[in-house]
Amino acid sequence: MIDPPTGPARGGLLPGLLAPLARPSTDHTPLLAHAAARWARWLPYVLALAAISSLLPSATNVLATDYGLNVGLAAALSIAQTVPLLLAVSRPLPAWWMIGAADLLTSLLILTTGRDTSSSWPWPAPGVVGYLLLMLPLALRERRRTLLSVWLATTATSLALSLLGIRADVGSDNSLLAVALTGAVLVLGGALRERAEAQRLLAEQEHISEAERERRTLLEERARIARELHDVVAHHMSVIAVQAASAPYRIAGVPPEAAEEFGAIAGTARDSLSEMRRLLGVLRSEESGTEKAPQPGIAQLAQLVETVGRAGVPAELAVLPELVDALPQAVDLSVYRIVQEALANVVRHAPGAEAWVSLAVDGPALLVTVVNGAPPARAESLEAAAEGTGHGLVGMRERVRLLDGKLDTGPLPDGGFKVAAVLPIDTPREPAA
CATH class of the missing domain: 3.30.565.10 (Histidine kinase-like ATPase, C-terminal domain)
Incomplete structure (x- = not known):
């Protein structure tokens, strides 16, 4: 969904770009929670557990072997980098804060070891894979401004660590690759989210339009029935009025009291007929000439x-x-x-x-x-050509x-x-x- 345009943020450009990072989405529904199949609702958690079980031992081994960190410290850092992927199923932005902080701390600790290694810098390979996996649920849940802020923060951190690595002559630089891959995953996920949102809004609009068509059809048919009933009732009321008014002249020896009663009946019939015509007159305003036929x-x-x-x-x-x-x-x-x-x-x-x-x-x-x-067998419905x-x-x-x-x-x-x-x-x- 396209975010509405907003005015410039107060306090400068940088705070305005980073402000969305402090306002995560209020929708904490797990991904695919509305899927019809039960297995589909559990799929994000299964994939997250599979990623954790794959990345955790490999990250620990890489940090301890290639970067020379203590095994216990490497395991703790690997847990902080991978376990929050479970949280990303429903709360991806808080998970990004956790994984991002763990990745930054890992790079700083690698830098302090002073080990001359040919491994990638500033991001170890397992960390890059976990970070990219995090970007997909983040792009499917957060707004476009938040995704831009995440990418800018990733870019700024990668470039700063890259400069530190050049000075310390630590490893081969992979900052630009990480920034490019992060941006690609965010764009892809954001496009999928906006497409799904557009389809949802279109389906809602089609449902509303169908309900409105049904309601309009029902009201039109009721109006048509009301017009026809008007003709039926008007005919009988007219007959009652004529019969009551002419009764004293058609029947000999009608007492004055009865003649007065017949007159009252005729007057009531005429008043009722006038009232009915006044109430239903709006239904006759668009009648065609054919509707006035018997x-x-x-x-x-x-x-x-x-x-x-x-x-x-x-x-x-x-x-x-x-x-x-x-x-x-x-x-x-x-x-x-x-x-x-x-x-x-x-x-x-x-x-x-x-x-x-x-x-x-x-x-x-x-x-x-x-x-x-x-x-x-070969007859084709006329509705196929004209709905x-x-x-x-x-x-x-x-x-x-x-x-x-x-x-x-x-x-x-x-x-x-x-x-x-x-x-x-x-x-x-x-x-x-």
Whole structure:
């Protein structure tokens, strides 16, 4: 992750560059702690132990044999240089302080022995390897400014010890190699960290975008249902108002009290209709001309099936004739919309497949079933060329939930798909007087 720009540090350039070394990352989660596999979560500790078990004896031997240090002192210095690698799994910057101090102390003690040796100076080879291993978890955890400060501190210390070694004629200089390798590992680790962070942020953004798309699709479908319900309820409220207002004129001998009651009913219906239109008026603001047409129902299913057939999906319709104009208007409209969306999904996802639409009455419920077979072997989904919203079933669920019904959808063993809805039928719709 790219650090935000900051102003110049107070107290001079050098304190500003070294200040990040005193502020380690607050994230102490071990590396790979969020991995799904258990073995992956233990992998950093296993690698650290393997590095320690390999470097500890070799560092002790090199310091004692090649540099002439006391064996006990060499072992103590080697432990200080390698064991903090375990700490680096979760707290790499404190581990750097420990290992860096041990490496510096080792070089100073080597210098004081006064031994003329051809070994590397100022950093023994095992120390360089351990230091480079430390740089990787450090780069994966700390900020870019901290990594720069670590590299500058390493460079300054290496150059200072190199000058001391030249004066004392101690060993062959490896300071530039150590500085170059340290910088390379820090750059590589930092690049991996920033790439992983960018992928994480991208995944989070995609998740947020998908949730927003689902929410927007749901709200749009609810708004569409609300508009259609507005039409249904407005029709019935208008009929109530007209019937109540005209009752004293259509029925002879209506008492004045009853006529007054009819007038109150008509007034209440008109007030309710006005209030409903005012509350739902915002949903009508973007209506197109086609939405102002009469709402479809079971009677239009035959035309819908014929249209789908022209789109390359042969479909059969089985519906009892007595169901036409016999259902509540809300159920009638919902049945049409469910069948319409189900057949549209067949056209999009299984072009060329056969489909069957059936409506049947089971006691107080209406059974709506739309089943399609497997598409032809070479048929390609239209969604491959133009990605759809992927939320076609949202509207079905909302409509079924509105009517207190049940919806069952899912693939079939033969490669087809099934949409089955159970919609309660309270009472048949009575024609308006």
